[in-house]
Amino acid sequence: MIFQKAFSRAAKLTAAVAFVGASVAHAEDAGGFFSIVDENDLWSDPLGTHQDRHYTHGSKLTWVASDDDLPRLTHALEKIPTWGMDHAIGNVGFAAGQSMFTPENILNPAPIPTDRPYAGWLYAGLLFERRAQASDHFATLESFELDLGIIGHGSLADEAQKFIHSVRFPEDIPQGWSHQIKDEPGLLLKYARLWRWSPTARTGKYFDIIPRVGTEVGNVNISGTAGATARVGWNLPDDFGVQIIDSPAAVNGGLTERKNSFSAYLFAAADGRLVGHDITLDGNSYQTSQSVKKYDCVNDLSWGFAIQPCCHLEFSYVQVTRSKEFVGQKQKDVFGSFDVKFMCSF
Numbered sequence: 001m002i003f004q005k006a007f008s009r010a011a012k013l014t015a016a017v018a019f020v021g022a023s024v025a026h027a028e029d030a031g032g033f034f035s036i037v038d039e040n041d042l043w044s045d046p047l048g049t050h051q052d053r054h055y056t057h058g059s060k061l062t063w064v065a066s067d068d069d070l071p072r073l074t075h076a077l078e079k080i081p082t083w084g085m086d087h088a089i090g091n092v093g094f095a096a097g098q099s100m101f102t103p104e105n106i107l108n109p110a111p112i113p114t115d116r117p118y119a120g121w122l123y124a125g126l127l128f129e130r131r132a133q134a135s136d137h138f139a140t141l142e143s144f145e146l147d148l149g150i151i152g153h154g155s156l157a158d159e160a161q162k163f164i165h166s167v168r169f170p171e172d173i174p175q176g177w178s179h180q181i182k183d184e185p186g187l188l189l190k191y192a193r194l195w196r197w198s199p200t201a202r203t204g205k206y207f208d209i210i211p212r213v214g215t216e217v218g219n220v221n222i223s224g225t226a227g228a229t230a231r232v233g234w235n236l237p238d239d240f241g242v243q244i245i246d247s248p249a250a251v252n253g254g255l256t257e258r259k260n261s262f263s264a265y266l267f268a269a270a271d272g273r274l275v276g277h278d279i280t281l282d283g284n285s286y287q288t289s290q291s292v293k294k295y296d297c298v299n300d301l302s303w304g305f306a307i308q309p310c311c312h313l314e315f316s317y318v319q320v321t322r323s324k325e326f327v328g329q330k331q332k333d334v335f336g337s338f339d340v341k342f343m344c345s346f
Contacts, residue, residue: 120157233265
């Protein structure tokens with residue numbers, strides 16, 4: 001299968017990172033989270049007309065170990081200054097994913113210089129998180145993620161999209177992947193800091209606000225992000241909200257243990273991003289490839305829900321409306337994100 005081949009290639013490209021992840025997996029405590037995220041512009045309107053456009057699909061698998069279950073190779077991470085986070089609890093994990101980008105008209109076999117280039121990004125990475133509880137209604141999370149992978153044909157994004165369309169949309173096979181951004185090794189370092197606040201410990205079960213800042217640095221992307229999420233519901237979990245694939249924070253939201261057997265909540269969020277470089281818009285770093293003129297400021301408005309039917313499982317959905325990312329883009333983009341989290345220890 002194409003997807004097995006894609007994730008196998010990601011693992012080979014990041015053998016050192018995979019070794020660290022494997023050393024975590026052999027720890028005595030089998031706790032932690034396993035998360036599956038699938039994002040697609042189709043999910044924003046599954047009953048409407050199918051349209052692949054711009055950021056058209058992303059998938060990511062994440063595994064995060066239980067609290068303070070740190071292998072020797074990652075003990076050095078604990079020496080990073082905590083910047084006011086007293087008695088922080090650390091977690092490490094491993095991730096692999098693939099994202100794909102296309103122009104609006106995927107049936108045109110010719111280059112479309114006024115629209116987003118075809119591009120794919122296949123990667124695997126190492127996560128490190130730490131969180132601290134300053135009071136019963138205020139907490140802080142720091143998240144680090146290092147992703148290594150490949151941009152271009154080696155990402156297998158073209159093969160993956162063509163395979164999916166041959167099964168589900170045989171009349172809509174993409175024709176322009178021969179013009180995609182060329183192969184280039186990719187590196188991306190993500191950092192995020194989030195705060196969770198509620199007026200009191202009692203109100204924290206039903207309402208909280210989660211401000212955040214973050215940055216991404218590497219030849220894949222250079223950007224800075226700031227935003228906030230407001231949640232309202234029943235038995236709000238002690239995490240830091242639902243994250244999407246390109247959030248600076250890891251998708252598990254900073255928690256590996258569920259204290260409540262049931263929780264459900266709605267949320268709304270707003271994020272602004274300053275973009276210095278985006279290889280999927282600017283083109284290759286050292287080769288000539290198609291590109292468009294990007295906007296330096298982009299914003300996301302999102303809403304969604306999360307349901308935890310038991311302490312071992314959580315489902316969530318996010319719908320994101322993203323402002324125009326490049327000059328000539330006709331309209332804002334909308335995509336949906338599904339996330340399923342499994343608690344590993346019973």
